[in-house]
Amino acid sequence: MTMAETYQTPDGRTIGGQVMEMKNITLRFGGVKAITDISFDIREGEIRAIIGPNGAGKSSMLNVMNGFYHPQEGEVWFHGKKRGPMKPHQIAKQGIARTFQNIALFSGMSTLDNIMTGRLTHMKTGILKQAMWWGPAEKEETENREVVEKVIDFLEIQSIRKTPVGRLPYGLQKRVELGRALAAEPKLLLLDEPMAGMNVEEKEDMSRFILDVNDEFGTTIALIEHDMGVVMDIADRVVVMDYGKKIGDGSPDEVRNNQDVIDAYLGVAHD
């Protein structure tokens, strides 16, 4: 791990050293190459976007980042350590939280309980003590509930605290999912299309929450998003993927003016 240098964003935040570095990642599913030789890094406190047309390999990339997929070639460095293949409980405990492209909440459970599941990795008492609500288990639940209530307050979803999430509109479900990820107090937050299927107002709300999470808690965020306007507004740096390859990387302005990116998005005559 090198490069401890920092940089300054146009709005005056200081972005720190590397949190995660992807080195020459290649991911194959049988004969299909989902990702080919991609390298980039994510730095402390920044909002890093990954964009690209459908099927570019963005979600696969996110799965590599949180350790769900292990790439056939290349290295993933997280907090200065090279990461090998991991078991599910190790993946859960490394401090990376994520939301999903297709909402993955427990639809029969209330908002509160759903967000509470985000605290699971912070619970230390045994299942028996928890079931009996005894001694340290009670104290632990109170502490965790406090964190969850702060998340609820932060996301302004007090009015749906007790509502089963299956009954909530799509935009609010997305917010609850963000809440669950935040409850885990992650070092790195991965958002898979947090604004897909939302109307303009919901997108504005979600953008504000993402910026506020970054601002208030200093959380490092990597997000996949299709809405170019949103990405260009909130991201500090953008990686552009197309057909599993990286075709651009840099500030929103640099990416916007990159000819390969324009071609990928607007299409180009193949002759």
Next chain:
Amino acid sequence: MTSGPTPTGELNTIPRLLARNASVYGDKPAYREKEFGIWQSWTWRQVAEEINALALGLLDMGLAEGDHVAIIGRNRPYFYWAMVAVQSCGAVPVPLYRDAVAEEMAYVLDHCSARFVVAEDQEQVDKVLEVQDQLPVLEQVIYLDPRGMRKYDRTKLHDYKDIQAKGRASGLQADLDARLAKQDFDTTCVMLYTSGTTGRPKGVVLSNRNIVKSGQAASEFDNLRVDDRVLAYLPMAWVGDFIFTVGQGYWTGFCVACPESPDTMQADLREIGPTYFFAPPRYFEGLLTNVMIRMEDASPMKQRMFKKYMDFAREVGPKLLDGKPVTFGERMKYALGNILVYGPLKNTLGLSRTRVGYTAGEAIGPEIFDFYRSLGINLKQLYGQTEASVFVTVQPDGEVRADTVGVPAPGVELKISDTGEVFYRSPGAFVEYYKNPESTADTKDAEGWVATGDAGFIEKDSGHLRIIDRAKDVGKMADGNMFAPKYVENKLKFYPNILEAVVFGNNREKCCAFINIDLSSVGNWAERNNIAYSSYQELAGHPQVLATVQEHVEAVNKSVAEDEMLSGCQIHRFCILHKQLDADDGELTRTQKVRRRIIEDKFKDIIDALYDGSEKISTETEVTYEDGRKGSIKATLELRDAKVFPTAAQRIAAE
């Protein structure tokens, strides 16, 4: 008119009431607020300390006596404290509507020359900062919630809690005490801006005398106690909220609870179970609609039980509340109904504990009013305005009716002028309109009589006041009878099918009306009866809809006929308009009030057709779409005759 102990000497300002509460009720809860899912509470002693700290902090920042401090936020204890802290410094709090846009705020902030602003969060701070160039005297902004403002310039911006901390360390207690000692009944307590349906908002200056005396009189009238509790959820800039939570709250020492967020009000209401509750008619209306919709989804058994007991309650409930004779059998049946239906329903509504409930601001539909009273909720009406520190008339227990607004409140004198306008004189009558002596002189005369701008009369038998209409809308019919359009329109609007009605008849022989149907309610009916329609226009022209509306109009005529003074206002002919009246087309104000002049000009052809007796009219009207484009709609409207009823006087003559 004042009886009992008068708040002279000691208890003549809000800060002194606070000091009394802190020493007498020190350990009783003064404020509650739900935060992080739990009700947090503060005792009177803690509140006195918080307010004192903030007042010291404000002194430290240089707040001068007589300064105006704008307060922009939703109902939270911190803003109520800020108001009293500002008063303690001898300055004047000016609460603003938090949903006002920046330009509206700029007008008020400029008009009251606010040097300090206390704002809730980033949203409100942004609005103030957006217009600060227009506000040369604005110096400091204090915010409560720092979220999102990490990168803001701090030279003008301060955290509420930092100000309190600085206050505690300032050592200015002696100065603050000196300022507190100087205040009396005549010190300005608060300045509230009227909503301004006509022209610019006006700043109503209310003194400590106004607030303390009104709070005292109203608390004694309804026998409020220190263990009562209220939920503060109405805008802080509205006089009612100030009187209920500060005026009455500080006089009585009861506990004010603040909801977690505006959206959780209904749930918080259930948890708090207020004993004293105020809501505008549309709140009660919405709640009732909700109950009815949910009942339609309930099991047939429950529906039958609900219907049976509600029908019974409508008969007996109001009598029980008014202490009228009820048979033993009826009492037993009501008690059973209470266990099975009324109790659980009241609990769901959050009104189980409500001893006194008020509604005001607009006319309330008699069915809605009776529904709540039949459940055993003591819902009453009052009539008031900002200039009166709310109370002009109130309904005493046992004399509650849907069509009057009650008898003069304690200490209030009432008179009706020759033109029919209601005047009052009371300890709560405002001092003046800020920086507006002409308006003050127009409204309040040298003897202290204040014009309400409403026309009304006092019923001979009961002494109750009845409000007819805005004085400027009341006219005369060709035969000299009184013409009060709103009185009739309100009766029409009580029907869920009718959204809006406009009655014409000033200087004419007969009255005619335009009707707008309520698309959601009539649309729901159409769906259930398999009536297909593609637009408002098509549904409005449906013969069955016309027939239903005709029934409503005739029912209204029948009830209008029974009124001695207004029986001439029966509707002879009506039509259902082919478009909904809309603020975008200038037909309504932004607050959804009818603009008669404009409607009269715009639909002149239809009005003429109503009066010349034709049965159909083809018309074309320009409309503005939401994106600003203009278009026009053509329609052929059916004009209908409605049955009118002989008036009381005519009936006697005929006999």
